[in-house]
Amino acid sequence: MAVPVYAQTGDAGGYARDKSAAYWLEKMGPALNMTSYRGVYVYARGASVHSMQVAHRYHDGIVEERLVLQDGGSGEIVRRGMSVVCVLPDRGKVKLDQIIPSGPFAEAFASQLVPVNRWYKAELTGEDRIAGYDVVTVALTAKDQHRYTHLLWLEKSTGLLIKSHVRSAGGEVLEHFQFTTLEITDDIPDSEFEIRTEGRELSRTLSDSGSHSDSQSEFSNIAHRQNWHLSWRPEGFEPAATPTSGRGQAIAFSDGLAAFSVFVEPAGKMSMPTGASRIGATTIYMRQLHKGNHAFLVTVIGEIPPVTARKVAESVRVDEALATDAGKS
Known part of the structure; x- marks a missing residue:
């Protein structure tokens, strides 16, 4: 059992007397889906800052959500259960994966957070007031150099995440999410989840990654089919999903909080830049790999x-079978 860690504040009342960091992390997971609310949040990654209006409802066991862009063009995303519809008339053709919000609305944040205490030190660090609500702050300090540190602000009555920071080992804030206006309420009508923007609609059904054992089995099957493998990955990052990648093949990994994806595809004739770039907490690393007479582009992208x-x-490592297939294409 986790040992309670109490905030060192002048007022030891309320949450500090009887609630541990583990309690708040366990409360946060269900709150992300099962709390109904509306509001506006900002999401900053590097020099890029965006805001979105959101209505979120848990109704009859189904999660419904509508996100409306507030800057950078018009558009909206509506989700009901595992079905997502996106309308971005000002953007032309887009990939749905690219515009579904990351950070606190990513799948990793909604997963069971109990295992993260193996990779992060969790402690309460204080209390605050944000968007009109009393909150507690929980720090998740990375225990190794392969992860970033997270600071979470959780609303006291529900455990809803209403602000977060992703920080480097040196304390630099790399990504920042925060509600600027928020109303936690069950009184959200059906009309707030109707698509109101005219434009081309893109639809997708989200997949459920299932249990850990299922993910491991799926990973083994995918790796066998794709004919490439990793000889190293950070401890604690387990297979979580299989993103699409055009002609390429990909596997995503998560430690329950952060995630990264690995893409392997034929390099083709076009010369691609290699090396690392970073936008906020998201790193993109590209390198060319040669197997026989064939070149492959390896891309790693994620919050590491x-x-x-x-x-x-x-x-x-690329297996011979993949190189043979590349020679046939």
């Missing part, structure tokens, strides 16, 4: 430090 992304990319 550049040095870690490079180590993952350099651990990719």
